[in-house]
Amino acid sequence: MHARANRASRAGEPAVLRVAVVGAGPCGSALATLLARRGADVTLFDDGHRPELLVGESLVPAVVPILQRLGVEETTAALGLLKPGVSFIWSPTDQFSFSFARFAPAVPPYAYNVPRPGFDEALLTNALASGVHRVGARARLEPAPQNGDGAELALAPETLAAAPALGGRQPDLVVDATGRARLAARALGIHAQAGPRNDVAHFAHFEGCRWEDEPGQVVITRLEAGWSWCIPLRDRLSIGIVLGRPDADRLGRTPAARLERAIAVDSRLQAIAGGGRRVTSVVTYSNYQLISQRGAGRGWVMVGDAFGFVDPMLSPGVFLALRSAESVADALAPFLRRGAIPSPAELASALDPYAAEQAAMLRAWSDLVAYFYDGRMPALMCAGRGWVGEGSSVVKSAAQGHIERHIALQASGVRTTSRYSRTLLRVLGRHGLRGVEPVSLAIR
Ligand SMILES: Cc1cc2nc3c(=O)[nH]c(=O)nc-3n(C[C@H](O)[C@H](O)[C@H](O)COP(=O)(O)OP(=O)(O)OC[C@H]3O[C@@H](n4cnc5c(N)ncnc54)[C@H](O)[C@@H]3O)c2cc1C
Known part of the structure; x- marks a missing residue:
């Protein structure tokens, strides 16, 4: 001893x-x-x-079994809002919505957004x-x-x-x-x-926003520079922007000015938050x-x-x-x-x-995150949609469903390290883009 x-x-x-x-x-x-x-x-x-x-308001489905093990799911549900899925708005024509329930029972059918x-x-x-x-x-x-x-x-x-x-x-x-x-x-x-990006994030809570998506659905929007999150909470909307430092500097001098400007110049964010009111200070994170x-x-x-x-x-x-x-x-x-x-x-x-x-x-x-930043993931979605759209068949639908299931298994946290899911994504990211150029869908 x-x-x-x-x-x-x-x-x-x-x-x-x-x-x-x-x-x-x-x-x-x-x-x-x-x-x-x-x-x-x-x-x-x-x-x-x-x-x-504090950041960390949107949870992935794989958190749910851990909350259950800890015995805090009920409290979390009372504090937060059920999160049924995520929508990615990559451009006015490239938009993808996912509902976790579609991948149940492999994936817990919901997650939470929490203050x-x-x-x-x-x-x-x-x-x-x-x-x-x-x-x-x-x-x-x-x-x-x-x-x-x-x-x-x-x-x-x-x-x-x-x-x-x-x-x-x-x-x-x-x-x-x-x-x-x-x-x-x-x-x-x-x-x-240190990771490959050198971004800065600014975020705040808003009231009185216009919400046309499903209640609780998280919305990720690609911006001219960087991207934004909209995380619906019980009585507020959390809006954040994530972008490179030079682009942040160009938006304004202060975090509040930058967030305000990012909302004003993006039509989607403007539609959501233009009539809303910021009810907290703007908080900044960097070097994370x-x-x-x-x-x-x-x-x-x-x-x-x-x-x-x-x-x-x-x-x-x-x-x-x-x-x-x-x-x-x-x-x-x-x-x-x-x-x-x-x-x-x-x-x-x-x-x-x-x-x-x-x-x-x-x-x-x-x-996995790199696939979103460099445009391979949205390119894959566009390619898949085009492929199925060219004439659907049972085989095509099954193949597309299989691919989406493996993406969901990774992005939900349930099987992010799965060798098969990762290899599938790697191969598709290299050979399955069917002429869709990832660079045109990359996040600056
Ligand atoms: C911009 C941004 C957005 C994010 N969005 C999300 C999201 O939507 N969903 C998500 O899941 N995650 C998100 N995250 C990540 C998430 O916030 C963290 O991963 C999570 O909070 C980590 O939890 P933790 O307990 O490890 O650390 P923390 O939450 O940082 O907790 C650490 C605690 O230790 C305390 N502490 C520090 N020093 C001392 C000390 N010397 N003595 C005693 N206590 C100390 C701190 O005050 C704090 O209370 C985001 C992160 C960033 C940067």
């Missing part, structure tokens, strides 16, 4: 895994809940940062009800001393002191769930790989395409955005965050069942497969 375990377990008592989760976003609260329910002693550091608006602060609060409340100790503090992490038990990362002294449940002893496992703050990576000097080069080590692990985030296109963030929480909880389950305290090195070995799986998932989403 290593030093932390000796200190943690008392004679005759089962050893309890002591975990510090830093960050009470969706990922941190979900992981804290799952671990506490399995008997871990979990301390959750919550910096209390609850801005009026994020309320959703985060619900997940935190759920964690506390599961016996998690909340510490209202902004945590600090630092490299562990070399002469310790082999752990690489430790809570800084004042952070440890702020957590009475830890009794002055370092936890067995430190989880970085700090999102884009990337606390562990910063403390350990771990680099992140980052994937950490390591995700776990001796006595520590990164989850959610702290490990990596791909892109707002297709809304994979909250799913990837909640899925990483599930995977880490599952990887630790054998120790919790046995009542054994693993050494930092044993934890690293147990968590390595999770880190590899999460990295593969992030890569698969990056590849």
